Amino acid sequence: MAKAKARVKAPKKVKKGEVFEVKTLISHKMESGQRKDKKTGKKIPQMIINKFACSYNGKEIFTSDWHGAISANPYMAFYVKAKDSGSLDMTWTDDSGAVFKKSAKVSVT
Amino acid sequence: MVRKIEMQPVNRREVMKFVGVGAVTGVVASLLPNLALADAAKTAAAVKKVAGGKTPASGKITLELPQIAENGNTVPIGFEVDSPMTDSNYVKTVHIFADKNPNPEVGSFHFTSDCGKAKASTRMRMAKTQNIVAVAEMSDGSVYMAKSEVKVTIGGCGG
Numbered sequence: 637m638a639k640a641k642a643r644v645k646a647p648k649k650v651k652k653g654e655v656f657e658v659k660t661l662i663s664h665k666m667e668s669g670q671r672k673d674k675k676t677g678k679k680i681p682q683m684i685i686n687k688f689a690c691s692y693n694g695k696e697i698f699t700s701d702w703h704g705a706i707s708a709n710p711y712m713a714f715y716v717k718a719k720d721s722g723s724l725d726m727t728w729t730d731d732s733g734a735v736f737k738k739s740a741k742v743s744v745t
Numbered sequence: 746m747v748r749k750i751e752m753q754p755v756n757r758r759e760v761m762k763f764v765g766v767g768a769v770t771g772v773v774a775s776l777l778p779n780l781a782l783a784d785a786a787k788t789a790a791a792v793k794k795v796a797g798g799k800t801p802a803s804g805k806i807t808l809e810l811p812q813i814a815e816n817g818n819t820v821p822i823g824f825e826v827d828s829p830m831t832d833s834n835y836v837k838t839v840h841i842f843a844d845k846n847p848n849p850e851v852g853s854f855h856f857t858s859d860c861g862k863a864k865a866s867t868r869m870r871m872a873k874t875q876n877i878v879a880v881a882e883m884s885d886g887s888v889y890m891a892k893s894e895v896k897v898t899i900g901g902c903g904g
Contacts, residue, residue: 655860655861655862668870670847692859695859696857697857697859697860698854698855698856698857698860698865699854699855700852700853700854700855700865701852701853701855702852703848703850703851703852704847704848704870705843705846705848705850705851705852705869705870705871706851706852706867706868706869706870707818707819707820707867707868707869707870707901708818708819710867710868711866711867711868712865712866712867713823713865713866713867714854714856714860714864714865714866715860715861715862715864715865716859716860716861717830717858717859717860717861717862719859
């Protein structure tokens with residue numbers, strides 16, 4: 637899972653004080669650790685993204701801890717209050733320690 | 746006389762069959778609630794842990810879940826907690842639990858006052874028909890809980 641396709645959707649222009657939605661999606665199999673290998677009968681070890689975080693101009697404003705029950709190719713939508721123009725930086729961290737990043741620019745008027 | 750002798754083994758067999766069925770139903774009946782209890786107990790323990798010894802109050806949380814989920818692999822889930830989301834009064838964390846999944850924990854979502862709204866949505870896996878429990882921790886230390894049942898047609902844990 638060296639490469640994961642991440643997508644972030646946020647409005648380009650927002651008014652100051654407005655609360656807007658940020659939608660994120662990343663490709664990851666999110667192996668739950670419950671599935672069994674059909675040939676060997678052994679459980680496939682867990683390999684999930686366990687942490688998602690969003691920073692707004694360097695300040696962490698929304699984070700979440702995920703468990704095996706989050707679906708494959710996890711989708712996460714949340715809200716942000718517009719303060720200043722800048723960037724929203726998403727980071728996803730999985731069980732192997734791999735970090736995936738994606739940003740979106742927002743201009744606040 | 747002959748008839749009577751023939752009848753007896755049949756009767757006995759019938760009786761044994763009846764006893765057997767009874768025993769099986771008894772075992773199943775005694776087993777099922779235990780299993781359900783174990784799951785519910787696990788969830789209750791998880792809820793207790795995040796509630797930090799407080800009894801969660803009801804209200805404030807709105808859960809957006811389908812009544813019936815055809816595919817347990819991706820069930821859309823959304824939640825919103827009623828809060829002004831100011832620096833002094835905001836929702837700290839929302840925990841989601843599924844009481845019949847192999848592990849009750851689904852996710853914990855940490856908000857700040859910069860979110861503007863304590864609202865989020867994602868997609869989750871559900872092993873079978875069950876209750877989804879949301880626990881919200883507020884900045885003032887109070888704890889709220891909400892519950893909603895989702896019927897699942899095909900489970901999503903890939904047993």
